[in-house]
Amino acid sequence: MTKHKQSQGIDRSQTVILLKDLYKSFGELDVLCGVDLEVYKGENVVVLGRSGSGKSVLIKIISGLLMPDSGTVNVLGNDVSKLNSKDLQALRLKIGFSFQGSALYDSMTVRENLEFPLVRNLRNLSAAEIDKAIREVLEAVNLEQTMNQMPSELSGGQRKRIGIARTLILKPEIMLYDEPTAGLDPLTCTDINDLINEVQQRYHTSSIIITHDLTCAKSTGDRVAMLLEGKFLREGTFEEVFNTEDERVKSFFDYNFIQ
Template sequence: METYVKMNAEFTMPVANGPLIEFKNVYKSYGNNKVLDGISFQVKKGENLVILGRSGSGKSVTVKCLVGLTKIDEGDIYIDGKAITNLNEEELNKVRKKIGFLFQNGALYDSMTVRQNLAFTLQHHNKKLSEEEINKAITEALYNVGLEEAIDKMPSELSGGMRKRIGLARALIIKPEIMIYDEPTGGLDTITAKEIIELICSIKQKFNTTSIIITHDLLCAKYTSDRIIVLKDGKVNIEGIYQLIEHSKDAWVKSFFEK
């Protein structure tokens, strides 16, 4: 693995010491297809880690393992120092309450208004909230993504960028410690993609979230990342800040940056 560990203050923001997320020698296969081949990495508290890789490199499986949707074959995964590998479903659900997930397509319920989508998620996580508390949380979440006026719209009335923002509001409404972004700029035009990138950066600043961002978008990787890992054949091929990876001499890594 080619590794760059030097952090340059010109390119990256300081983060708190200590990992919030850690993968240690994690393996995952589907039949004869080895998707994760001893992957190890850490994400520090308050850090944005971008995971780059071509299709089939293990990016999505890594995230599924983190939230317990996929069982690993070997290795360990830690969140806040606690091993989650062998937790039962009830214990996993407690861990999941710390995690907000922005899906690639927003994943809104089409039969519900924006208000109902957010309320459903909030009530699922906390059934003891009053109607006043729910309404306040919804208003705050929509304010944070700049879409207060969309509160009573149906998903079908929203543009792709608006759906992403509402999906982000729904993730933020549970006040997660960890955010996972799955192709946050995928399918968006350039201007809207830049707005989502700015939003990801502002959320980190405002809420001090720890984030994993899966993306093919190099602009997104450049501006949202504190650090990047690039996966190849289920392994971490290279690790470091964007500017150092961009100038890697490795031919395979360089191919990511070819026009």
């Protein structure tokens, strides 16, 4: 049975991500139609929604990879759409982004993947400090033995873990997970869910977890927000969202249970 998330260490007086009235379209397609969201320090917010509902677009806007058509994106006190490239780079050092396909640099070994963001952003680190940081994050994701392997030699779950380790090496304050359990077997999904919770506890991160996996939502989310038709239709604990009377939300849960 899926474990319930025990919410702790959330500071509701401190907002780390604040989205207000966010709109984003691609040509004729309206993806986000007035999205509002607030994420508190130390909180894991799960964004549930169907494929193509704009979940990934949402976190790409938060990280500055995409710009909204209108609305406010405030991350750690910075209005993302008004930052110049230098300030955006500085903000990105505080945001970890775990991609759906892991996005490991396939021409580099695991070690080089981890080393790459570190040496490029903190240029005066000694070799010993770099080595220590790499070992620390590999230990955190429990994959010390893969250090000299190429990404192509890793399993899907291992790739996800290394992807997360690569973001952790910069010690981010915010983690954005894009479909962390997509394409993985149930046991590996459980491992990844546990890892997300471990990261929250160990690194004191606030996170947005994009998923359509209910098990992942239930075990990692302190709060769940349901993104349908371009806006959040329901927000609350997993049970609150699950027990809603809104037919559109219920149909999403019914479909997922049938699956």
